[in-house]
């Protein structure tokens with residue numbers, strides 16, 4: 001490669017890197033404060049102060065004008081109101097000097113007794129110090145972002161962490177808050193910069209560049225590889241969606257097999273009407289649950305009686321079928337006793353048709369197992385394996401999962417839950433190490449735009465190098481926008497609106 005070209009190439013890479021470096025410190029003038037722990041009476045409350053006058057606040061509240069607080073160590077102290085000199089509380093403060101704090105600024109935390117009067121007097125004491133004001137919603141986090149302590153994906157991870165209601169959601173949010181997804185996008189961006197710098201240098205130098213075709217081809221190949229990596233990340237098989245909305249589980253089966261009894265048992269409440277009348281459930285009854293730390297939405301459905309003439313029931317059955325087809329995990333419930341008493345020689349069309357539904361994502365549940373007498377167990381086992389074998393051959397399945405339970409007698413319900421956990425963990429944790437979970441629609445949008453630009457680049461790069469290079473630049477902007485968007489204001493307002501006052 002020509003030396004001049006090489007130098008130009010390096011300069012372009014450097015400039016681009018600089019462009020996507022995290023922002024510099026902002027040096028906000030105001031010192032902000034607020035209650036950071038939950039509102040209401042509590043054992044301990046935490047009031048956080050951030051900004052240039054944090055140390056002044058500490059001096060005023062401790063009445064020690066030459067205090068040299070220990071860094072990031074809990075110190076017991078009495079706190080006073082600077083105006084009245086009255087004692088406010090006795091508690092602990094922790095001093096986090098800039099830049100080693102959450103916001104990057106000087107921060108002091110007061111750990112005080114969590115009574116309403118103590119909290120309000122402490123806030124009043126702090127507000128009486130010059131240069132301080134109460135924080136706005138999410139303002140501490142916003143400062144952390146604007147001072148380059150966190151990128152936008154980390155902040156979104158923090159927001160998810162505060163919202164997480166299951167341990168799996170918590171695990172993913174914590175990873176994201178610590179930068180997993182941000183680093184993934186950052187490294188994609190770096191690769192893209194390196195690959196595209198060849199193109200830019202080529203344009204700047206034109207024919208003088210004396211770069212061989214092989215160099216251009218190589219740059220093209222690496223761009224194709226990056227494009228494919230982003231596309232693979234985009235094709236995440238709804239994993240991100242499931243994380244947010246929960247995996248979808250459907251309970252289906254013939255009428256009166258105990259579907260509503262099962263959803264009530266799993267959700268520990270009377271969510272759906274149970275009765276001995278076949279055809280009780282008509283609509284889909286949904287319950288959001290945490291099973292083994294995974295978020296799920298379970299739907300109870302109308303009993304599948306394929307031969308019915310009742311139009312309302314028919315409608316319910318259609319809904320049940322749709323729900324079955326859209327679900328990640330399907331629980332197909334049979335009444336063991338009913339199966340047991342079927343006349344072996346009769347060709348039960350209804351049952352045959354029902355068996356067609358069962359696929360790889362189905363767990364077959366033989367409910368009402370309490371009704372199978374001990375003396376009939378051998379006969380039952382035989383019957384069961386015949387049915388399972390039939391399902392396998394009929395639907396071409398290598399394996400079917402099944403379990404015998406009783407909703408009324410609480411037989412093997414724990415085992416059923418373990419089986420569900422196993423299926424959920426296989427589903428949620430798969431490919432976890434390959435690329436981070438696509439957790440937000442916002443990322444999806446930017447990445448899709450990025451891939452579209454790269455596709456246009458690949459289309460144009462042999463025809464019009466200027467257009468092609470412009471597309472590369474756009475691809476870079478799209479991916480940068482995920483962690484460090486150019487037009488921030490609207491986006492930040494939306495994000496920080498979700499945070500509480502003291503965060």
Ligand SMILES: Nc1nc2c(ncn2[C@@H]2O[C@H](COP(=O)(O)OP(=O)(O)OP(=O)(O)O)[C@@H](O)[C@H]2O)c(=O)[nH]1
Pocket residue numbers: 254255256257258259260261262273274275276277278279280281282301302303304367368369370371405406407408409
């Ligand atoms: N013996 C016994 N009876 C059960 C069991 N589970 C449910 N039942 C009874 O079976 C009847 C039907 O139960 P449901 O839960 O309403 O059944 P379903 O499948 O929702 O019925 P549809 O909504 O009409 O399709 C009720 O009388 C339940 O008490 C069980 O494990 N053992």
Ligand SMILES: [K+]
Pocket residue numbers: 255256274275276277278279280281
């Ligand atoms: K019923």
Ligand SMILES: [Mg+2]
Pocket residue numbers: 259260261272273274280281300301303
């Ligand atoms: Mg029901």
